[in-house]
Amino acid sequence: MLILQGAVKTFFHGTANERRALRNVDLHLAEGDFATVIGSNGAGKSTLLNVIAGTHPLDAGTLTIDGRIVGTMPEHQRARTIARVFQDPQAGTAPHLSIEQNLAVAETRGKGRGLRRGVSKKRRQHYRDLLATLGLGLEDRMRHRVGLLSGGQRQALSLLMASFTHPAILLLDEHTAALDPQRAELVLTLTERVVSESGLTALMVTHNMEQALRMGNRLLMMHEGEIVHQLDAEQKRMATVSDLLTLFGSAKGTVADRTLLS
């Protein structure tokens, strides 16, 4: 489904601020895989999502999605198959457009956008049903501006917008980090539901180790631009938060050793 090989991304190349966000990352996601990604700040987690989405071009390496090499394809073209939910609840929606207008923009993802009415009657009915599944009462506020919604509501809407057109790949970038625990829980439950219902291939970055263990069937641990550990479904089921912390410790150790030796 998604094959990333030898991915390298360096920011501020050749300056004093040079930062090697991705060193040599290989990642294979099979169809239906749901991998969580953990790692310390600056480990390259967000950069990994950004190079997959096409926000940042790769310096080296290849990215293949569904058998197609998408190396130079711009973000808006990749959006046909890749959907995203951002950490910032404000980032994934247009605040001055209404809920139904935001959904209409999301619905035309990857299709030509012509001069047909954006929010048609048929679509409105569809959106009402979709919003009702969120259980947030948004179906009665479809003409309200999204800027008026709370963070949790916006994030739930973002998730719906990212998933209801059934993209092949869903990228989640700490999408519950800005929410209070109860809203975070709600958004997580929704995430599990849409991923399993649509059989999406998903990559979820998180800072929360419990979340990382609970969600998905694979776990990736990143450190200083590399994937230092991977757990498969079986290992993940057995692992605990303290196991992850131990792994973290060893990861830091090995990298530090390697830096010393090189």
Add this chain to the structure above:
Amino acid sequence: MLVALDQGMIFALLALGVFLTYRILNMPDLTVDGSFTTGGGMAAILLTHGVHPVAATLAAAGAGALAGFVTATLHTRLRIEPLLASILTMIALWSINLRIMGKANLSMAGLDTLFSGLKEHKLLKTWVSVLILATLAILAKLLIDWFLATDFGLAVQSTGDNPAMAASLGINTNTTKTVTLMISNALVGLAGGIQAQYQGFADISMGVGLILVGLASVIVGNAILGTRYMFLASLGVIVGSVVYRLVIYFALRWKVLDTGDMKLISAVLVVIALVVSQSPRVRTFFQRLSPYRAKEAPEPLLHIPKGGGEH
């Protein structure tokens, strides 16, 4: 006073163009100062060559669209900041406009124009001409409303509202920006073409400072009718344009000002309108006036639910 209304309706077309860039695309586009003259000059030169007034007016709109395309290309392909890109086009258009017109002032005296019929029957500067020009402005407004409600129009709105989200949803923001800048400047060119015929001449400096007239109309109009509903927001732009002309008209008539002061007034008016429309006190005042806004008091972005939460 009817002259002021005529003018208000003609310049409403320009203001609608500014509305598309400034409000919808969130991009101040100074191309306007040049493309208005381009439209006026284009219509004038074509009329002196015997082209039919309607065709000449449409050509004025087309020339405006082309100017918008240049600004869009400078910005999207050559990655020049939008404000600077539009200034570059505006300055360059001065020379282009002189080339189009051949000289700095082009009279259309005695030529067949859009307004010949009205003039003949002494209907210019009467309620008849006001009504005709108002119909045109409303038509343009309805077209914009329709356009912005289409799939493509929603993509345009997203581009201005949240470019990162737009790109992540597969919107080619270069395309949306280019098309919108072209439509915007087509309206400005159209206004220039019509204005030239209305006043009977095109002048190389007829567009100078008009971006401020457009901005003043948009800001004043939106302050009066709000931006909550697209229908009212674009209607407000026309209202704003008329209000602006009336203010100028009465200021001139009561000898408070003379025509040389117009640019200063435009600038001062925009400053006042900007400051006033941003003042929270004024906002609450307008919110109290309109019941639909009061209902939509924003919820706190991240509030911790008490007890059962929202289920």
